[in-house]
Amino acid sequence: MIGKLGQTSRRYRDDARSATSRRLVIGATGVLTALLTVIQIAAMPAGPTPVRHPLAQGSVWDSVYTAAQAARGEATFRKTCAACHGDSLKGIDDAPPLTGTEFHKSWDGNSLSAIFTKINNDMPSDNPGTLSKPQVAEVVAFILQYNAYPAGKADLAASADSLGGIKFLPKP
Ligand code: HEC
Structure with missing residues (x-):
């Protein structure tokens, strides 16, 4: 038991x-x-949303102009700037190139407000001050497009003050 x-x-x-x-x-x-x-x-994986490169933010790599704006800028450039800077933006005589190594050397690290102000105040050098601010922004957009920076969904602003936060930087 x-x-x-x-x-x-x-x-x-x-x-x-x-x-x-x-x-x-x-x-x-x-x-x-x-x-x-x-x-x-x-x-x-992050899915279908395109991943923005973190270094692109605040730079010309952040899709800061539209293709339509650049197309208007190209028309102005051909009419008003190409005689001195060249059809392929390589520069002629005293007029410096607006593309290529030399261009990047003078502008990398600078903001778009600097190039906007330069064009707005001094260009075309034979007739400065004749472009409206929207036209200057369009020409800057064309220069960006020509240098293979990506286009986006919003126009580049037509004032130097709004462009201080966008820098020319080498490809991230
Ligand atoms: C009559 C000739 C002439 C015309 C037209 C002209 N430029 Fe220029 N541009 C020059 C010369 C010369 C310089 C260099 C002297 C200076 O910086 O002012 C220059 C300099 C520049 C620079 C500065 C380049 C750098 O790397 O320092 C930019 C940007 C520019 N031009 C853009 C334009 C645009 C955009 C137009 C058309 C709206 C234009 N230019 C029309 C002659 C011209």
């Missing part, structure tokens, strides 16, 4: 112990599953 009772309670204790360890296993599996889910979410 006593022996049987002892066996029963030992079996009961064994059952209880294995239940505890089973619960531990289930608990560990749960934690592991949660961890894997977190890792999976972290590793998921």
Whole structure:
């Protein structure tokens, strides 16, 4: 009788112990599953939204003009600037290039407000001050497009003050 009772309670204790360890296993599996889910979410690709390069922000790489604006600027450039700066913007005699290594050397690190002001105040050098501010912005947009900076959905602002935060920078 006593022996049987002892066996029963030992079996009961064994059952209880294995239940505890089973619960531990289930608990560990749960934690592991949660961890894997977190890792999976972290590793998921960003989806169809294009990832903006963080260094593009605040620079000419941040799609700061529209193609339509650049097209209007090209018309003005061909009529008003190309005689001195060249059809392919490479510069002629005293008129410096508006594309290529030399152009980037003089403008990288400068803001668009500097080139806007330069064109607005001094160009065309044979007839300065004849372009309206929107026309200056259009010509700047054309110069950006010609130098392969990306177009975007909003026009470049037609005032030097609004362009101080946009810098010429080498490709990020
Ligand atoms: C009659 C010739 C002539 C015409 C037309 C002309 N430019 Fe110029 N441009 C020059 C000369 C010369 C310089 C260099 C002297 C200076 O910086 O003022 C210059 C300088 C510049 C610069 C500064 C370049 C740099 O890297 O320093 C820009 C930008 C520019 N021109 C844009 C234009 C635009 C845009 C037009 C048309 C709206 C235009 N120019 C029309 C002769 C001309």
